[in-house]
Amino acid sequence: MARSGGKINVVCQNLRCRYYLKVKGNDIIKSGKYRIGHQRYYCKHCKTYFMETKGTPLYRKRLSEDEISNICKHLVEKNGIRFIERLTGHHWDTIGRLLKDMLERAEQMNDYLIKNTEPDSI
Ligand SMILES: [Zn+2]
Structure with a gap:
């Protein structure tokens, strides 16, 4: 857009x-x-x-927005963290922290995704 x-x-x-x-x-x-x-x-x-x-979950993350949204897509498809690690090349610890962070701020993340994600990209 x-x-x-x-x-x-x-x-x-x-x-x-x-x-x-x-x-x-x-x-x-x-x-x-x-x-x-x-x-x-x-x-x-x-x-x-x-x-x-x-003020969003992406602030101060070393991952780029594209990388985070890529990881999110795999999570949504119920892929395991180890599997996502192999797919994206990011350490499972990084993915785990991102996941934990997103869960802790689920509401904020939800708003963020709704605002920033094209409906057919997930
Ligand atoms: Zn000002």
């Missing part, structure tokens, strides 16, 4: 910002990308940079 400029659907992640988690009236621009491909944003109100995935 191509985003054509215009409104960015991102909220400021800075607790001290007047526009913290507020959509209305915020002034956030895209500002380059991080090494693993996450979009970086800049809030003009509090002059802070933040990552798109901050």
Whole structure:
């Protein structure tokens, strides 16, 4: 799904910002990308940079979004962690931690997946 400029659907992640988690009236621009491909944003109100995935289960994970969604697909198909390890080349410990993290934040993860996943990609 191509985003054509215009409104960015991102909220400021800075607790001290007047526009913290507020959509209305915020002034956030895209500002380059991080090494693993996450979009970086800049809030003009509090002059802070933040990552798109901050506040989601993907934040501070070394895996890229594609890799995580790939692992999720295998999990959804009820493949075992060892099997997924062989398929993706990620250590089972990494996959296990991701799984644990997602279960602990299941509600948030659910919202995230609903917002970020195309209906036919799982
Ligand atoms: Zn801000």
